[in-house]
Amino acid sequence: MVRLKLVLVLFFVIKGITASGQQKEQNPFSKGYFILPIAPGEITSLSGCYGDIRINHFHAGLDVRTGGVEGKSVYAAAEGYVSRIKVMKGGYGNALYITHPNGLTTVYAHLKEYADTIGVYLRAKQYQARSWELDIELKPDEIPVKKGQLVAISGNTGGSAGPHLHFEIRDKEENALDPAMFGFYEIRDVLPPTIELISLKCVSKDARINGKFGIFNFYPVRGKGGKVSLPKRIEAVGEIAMEVLTFDKAQNTPFRLGVKQIDLSVDEESVYRFRLEKMSFEHKMDMNAHVNYDKLISKGQKIHKCYVEPNVSNDFYITNATKGTFTIEPGKNRKVSLSVRDVFDNVSELDFVINGAAIAENTVSETVIAGKKPLTVSTEIYDHYLIIKANGTQRETNMAYLNNKGKITALPLAYQTGLEKVFIYDFREGLIESFKIEDLNMPVSVTHRVSPKNTKVKEESFSADFSGATYGEVFLNLATYGNELLLDRDYIPLKKPAEVKWKTTMPLNFPEKQKVYIKGAKPKYVGGTWAGNEISFDAKELGTYQILTDFDPPYITKKIVTPDKLVFVVSDGLSGIKEIKCLVDNEWILMNYEYKNGYIWSEKLDNSKPFSGKVELSITDNCNNVQIFETNLN
Secondary structure (H helix, E strand, O other), X not given: OOOOOOOOXXXXXXXXXXXXXXXXXXXXXOOOOOOOOOOOOOOOOEEEOOOOEEOOEEOOOEEEEOOOOOOOEEEOOOOEEEEEEEEOOOOOOEEEEEEOOOOOEEEXXXXXXXXXXXXXXXXXXHHHHOOOOEEEEOOOOOOEEOOOOEEEEEEOOOOOOOOEEEEEEEOOOOEEEOHHHHOOXXXXXXXXXXXXXXXXXXXXXXXXXXXEOOEEEEOOEEOHXXXXXXXXXXXXXXXXXXXXXXXXXXXOEEEEEOOOEEEEEEXXXXXXXXXXXXXXXXXXXXHHHHEOHHHHHHHOOOEEEOOOOOOOOOOOEXXXXXXXXXXXXXXOOEEEEEEEEOOOOOEEEEEEEEEEOOOOOOOOOOOOOOOOOOOEEEEEEEOOEEEEEEEOOOOOOOEEEEEEOOEEEEEEOOEEEOOEEEEEEEHXXXXXXXXXXXXXXEEOOOOEEEEOOEOEEEOOOEEEEOOOOOOOOEEEOEEEEOOEEEEOOOOOOOOOOEEEEEEOOOOOOOOOOEEEEEOOOOOEEEEOEEEOXXXXXXXXXXXXXXXXXXXXXXXXXXEEEOOOOEEEEEEOOOOOXXXXXXXXXXXXXXXXXXXXXXXXXXXXXXXXXXXXXXXXXXXXXXXXXXXXXXXXXX
8 A cells, every 4th residue: 555644634724523423513514624525625516415316316526526537635525423334336336434423424535545544444354354345344542533634535446437536524323415505615506407498298198299199298498598498389288297308517627517406397397307416326216206217218318307216215395286297278378387496506597388188089080091101009017007099990990899808898099199099008007918800909018006005016037025115106018038038128227136046947957057147249147046946036127037147257467576575467257356355475465356447456564575475366257256366476
């Protein structure tokens, strides 16, 4: 480890407050209590802010840019003591927690290394535990620190996508608070958020938006004086919900940042407010229900829902009685107002009118048009609805016929647009296997209904327990096909993993090597436990699962093997690396691991003692395949 000197940032006055935290600051939220841990006093640039949308969570702090390099000095934001040191392969990587006299804790993540006192303490604990990954909680008198004291060097460890410092402020209950609320001089933003698009969504079966059923995008434009408006006329009827693609901008960063508050009102009555000031890590998965999860996964679009799904535990919301949805009555216009605000109270507003459409009766063309194209039918699963679209019908078709285990039910035409006829079926009325329009039979890709009251699926070849896993009632396509288990596709978020048991007919000769993966261009290891020919595993997401066999050991490439340093590159082709173990002269040696590039490197307990004797490095993957490198140092 590079030895670091403990320094103080001289232009800050150090207050004589005990590190134990027994003496309290009168106003812990006042400006000036904390300094920015990177280049304090200099205007900074952020690559991420509090509330940014990420898969499975809102971003809990600030990502302070470090010029695309590692090695920047990281200072304690205030006086306190090191209360936790955590080292892990992914996530926050090398992380440091400092608890302060005001009861708050600051978190510094993705660090390259720790300052001397902290690093020496950590290394001794790692050798004692014979483990690189470690999570240590410290007492107030073990490592006290002063405000402005050098505590670490910035890096790119863990799940970081590039060098930066992730900085958080947490309260006593481990809620993450918005660091920008603490008035850091170095962070500047005078630009309002951007409203890039809004989506209007039909909620009730009889709802229509510009004569159609579904979800439809509208793109605001900025006119003279910066006023934002919608250029396209909107007509609607029925129960409607809204979503918005919005982000904050700052003049000193090219990145899209999160917003703090979204307000939606209809005819000047509030129907929805989202305001993010603190968040609990216990409910972080609920972020997936806050956004349009399908668009986030498939297109990377970070779209906020301006309504609240069932079983969401976060308390960020104030809504009307219908959780943010609103109704457009026939012939009655309604004024919709949307405002988006950032933490610096820069605001963007959008006002528009939804014109109440008349209820159009279902109509069918009365004339058979000779020479039309052959009948084509497409389907779409939309929430709990099946949308059937038929084009090129040769006759006056105003019915689709639904088949549920031989029982046939007629489904009337919902509406017609030009030559396209649309039928809408609500799965809450019952599952169906197929439908028929004229002479064309079509299967329906929904096999199971799962709800908080109906959580268990039991089939001959598999079972799944979705207890606590869904945000509401969902309709899924679940089936087995040979060596694959179809758990629909990843467009519906899960609140927690579903417990799955899967019986397979494939030869089970090497259960230790045969494990479950999520199918993809690069299969994602899941694991599982065998009992006879049945494997149990936790499904954290929907998708296609498969069983693959891994006989291949990991790869080891020697880079440096000297009495002073050991450096290797390690990788694994399928199941991934589970354990790294290095012995020198039969003594355990700490090997740091950067999984993004596969580098592992030694860190001695005593730097004055050279490596000598036999070097044995063993790498084990998740299917217990082992690769061993051996050499001798004389």
